[in-house]
Amino acid sequence: QVLFRTVPLTPSLLLCISLTFLSCLCFSPTDGINITAEPGQNVNLTCRAAKNGEVKVLKLIRVGLDPVYVLLYRNNRIDETVKNPQFQDRISLQYLSTADGEVNVTLSNVTENDSGTYLCKVMDKMYLQTINHLHVAREGECFCSG
Ligand SMILES: *[C@@H]1O[C@H](CO)[C@@H](O)[C@H](O)[C@H]1NC(C)=O
Ligand SMILES: *[C@@H]1O[C@H](CO)[C@@H](O)[C@H](O)[C@H]1NC(C)=O
Ligand SMILES: *[C@@H]1O[C@H](CO)[C@@H](O)[C@H](O)[C@H]1NC(C)=O
Ligand SMILES: *[C@@H]1O[C@H](CO)[C@@H](O)[C@H](O)[C@H]1NC(C)=O
Ligand SMILES: *[C@@H]1O[C@H](CO)[C@@H](O)[C@H](O)[C@H]1NC(C)=O
8 A cells, every 4th residue: 555655753754843943933042132231221132134125014022011012013014002101102124125135113212111032023035934033131230240
């Protein structure tokens, strides 16, 4: 019965299958871009995109935020109905062409309450997701570097 001949499950095939699942379903907390800032600063959350594309849809969410959207851009405009009030008037989208293969979303005047993991999904020629971990110092805390 040729039709039902099974492919032998070799160890490397099993590893390949499990790696495929892991990379689809999980992201590790060590993945992504780390951003540190002091209260009052402006930060860029970076969204990877296909090079030389035009952003059609951009979704920026923060893990655990309710409502979850920080920014939703689609149909050639920012959808004001789904914006989280915490980010009202503090968020702006930098350029919609993706010449460099990335688009920045600028969050201004950050506070400690903006800290968290942001997932940015961009649809231009393809669909890409970027993880940004933002850590804003508490008032009075400092990142004493150097
Ligand atoms: C980001 O921080 C995590 C731990 O906080 C670290 O494991 C990871 O390597 C950092 N990533 C980069 C790109 O620096
Ligand atoms: C954020 O990115 C924009 C361009 O995308 C740049 O003009 C600006 O200086 C950047 N701001 C910060 C705080 O890095
Ligand atoms: C996006 O922001 C980052 C960090 O501020 C900066 O290094 C990068 O050049 C910016 N990218 C673009 C396309 O402006
Ligand atoms: C930044 O936010 C703080 C409150 O978090 C506010 O008091 C201050 O006026 C804001 N600054 C600007 C320039 O919007
Ligand atoms: C952060 O959120 C807490 C609880 O909602 C609030 O009491 C506090 O004033 C906020 N801090 C800043 C700097 O906005």
